[in-house]
Amino acid sequence: MAEYSMILTERQGRVAVIRLNRPQALNALCDQLMEELGQALRGYDADPEVAAIVLTGNEKAFAAGADIKEMQSRSYPAVYLDDFIGKRWEAVTFVQKPVIAAVAGYALGGGCELAMMCDIILAADTAKFGQPEINLGVIPGAGGTQRLTRAIGKAKAMEMVLTGRMMDAAEAERASLVARVVPAAEVVAEAVKLGEKIGTLSAPAVAIAKEAVNRAYETTLAEGVKFERRAFQALFATADQKEGMAAFAEKRKARFTNS
Numbered sequence: 001m002a003e004y005s006m007i008l009t010e011r012q013g014r015v016a017v018i019r020l021n022r023p024q025a026l027n028a029l030c031d032q033l034m035e036e037l038g039q040a041l042r043g044y045d046a047d048p049e050v051a052a053i054v055l056t057g058n059e060k061a062f063a064a065g066a067d068i069k070e071m072q073s074r075s076y077p078a079v080y081l082d083d084f085i086g087k088r089w090e091a092v093t094f095v096q097k098p099v100i101a102a103v104a105g106y107a108l109g110g111g112c113e114l115a116m117m118c119d120i121i122l123a124a125d126t127a128k129f130g131q132p133e134i135n136l137g138v139i140p141g142a143g144g145t146q147r148l149t150r151a152i153g154k155a156k157a158m159e160m161v162l163t164g165r166m167m168d169a170a171e172a173e174r175a176s177l178v179a180r181v182v183p184a185a186e187v188v189a190e191a192v193k194l195g196e197k198i199g200t201l202s203a204p205a206v207a208i209a210k211e212a213v214n215r216a217y218e219t220t221l222a223e224g225v226k227f228e229r230r231a232f233q234a235l236f237a238t239a240d241q242k243e244g245m246a247a248f249a250e251k252r253k254a255r256f257t258n259s
């Protein structure tokens, strides 16, 4: 098991929980933390015992953004040549298994962007989302202008990105940024429960369902529908499709074998 200094990892049954753990800096996302996160995500994605991954922070902050103190003196050639914020940050978007963000407290800047890279966001009633980069003389750099706009629409996204205004959990749910709001004390347990539920289902079907939903963001409706149809048809080659449908017909619980 890898040694980490800025994240904590644990397994709860078939669900892996990754906790961002730099509380003294409100989980500001420095290079080291993002390296560790990428490593943990890749490890769990490759682990057949893991069905889903929960990504969380602490009760005060999911993450208050990229580390401002670390990046403040960087030059353009340095950020360009390092592909800051590209490859180190996008690890979560390459994970095949479902990744659930359990967000309590601040999810700002890169923290909001990281949550939006996950597949589902569960928000604690204390969660606050925002893209305050404009206050620093820059703009979101990890997909915020794109993913927030697609999630909540232009009017609200534009207001948040241009003013840095934060959105509380209730507004985030109304705006469809988050799947659900739960009491803060329960947000990680609820996310694990969601992961466990997913873990009872057919892993190939879950992975392809995630891929198909993500296609909706990457392509035209006609192409997306065609992708979905082919993926749907392909699942008839799995034992799990036979088992799932037989179990329904026989009025019993399906026993999926992920094959």
Ligand code: CAA
Pocket: 024, 025, 026, 028, 029, 064, 065, 066, 067, 068, 069, 070, 085, 106, 108, 109, 110, 111, 113, 132, 133, 136, 139, 140, 141, 142, 144
């Ligand atoms: N980077 C580095 N350090 C940070 C940080 C960040 N993003 N956010 C908080 N911290 C540090 C603070 O500097 C402080 O450290 P010290 O105790 O050493 O002074 C510690 O965390 C606690 O923070 P505060 O004292 O500020 O806590 P608060 O409760 O008074 O305020 C807050 C909370 C409103 C979230 C405030 O910390 C804040 O505004 N943080 C910055 C938010 C921000 O601008 N995020 C965007 C970053 S840019 C980005 O993310 C680019 C991108 O698109 C990828």
